[in-house]
């Protein structure tokens with residue numbers, strides 16, 4: 244009688260939560276950027292999945308459009324305020340960069356220049372959260388979630 248020794252392979256959780264706090268960890272940010280490029284193929288599928296999300300009744304989703312030209316947000320850095328619990332959709336149109344990163348919520352999506360990318364999320368955490376364009380780390384907006 245043999246006991247099958249099964250090694251629980253709990254290795255997978257490569258969730259690098261650190262993000263890029265705008266501090267000194269630029270090498271960590273580089274790693275993230277590289278992985279993001281790999282994710283690009285998945286992104287196409289994600290938008291298809293996004294259609295499913297739309298089926299959920301969320302008529303009050305607050306749309307925050309951000310337009311980026313030459314790596315800079317048009318009209319300056321936005322500071323939109325939302326209420327905690329709100330459904331929010333960031334719609335980012337940029338002519339450069341590789342990914343949009345919402346700090347705190349740690350949502351990162353690859354961008355295609357000239358094509359709007361949507362970052363839907365529920366504002367479940369109160370506070371101020373930076374929206375950055377990677378890999379340049381340009382600050383695009385600061386979203387304030389009020390409790």
Ligand SMILES: [Cu+2]
Pocket residue numbers: 262263344345346375377380
């Ligand atoms: Cu970032």
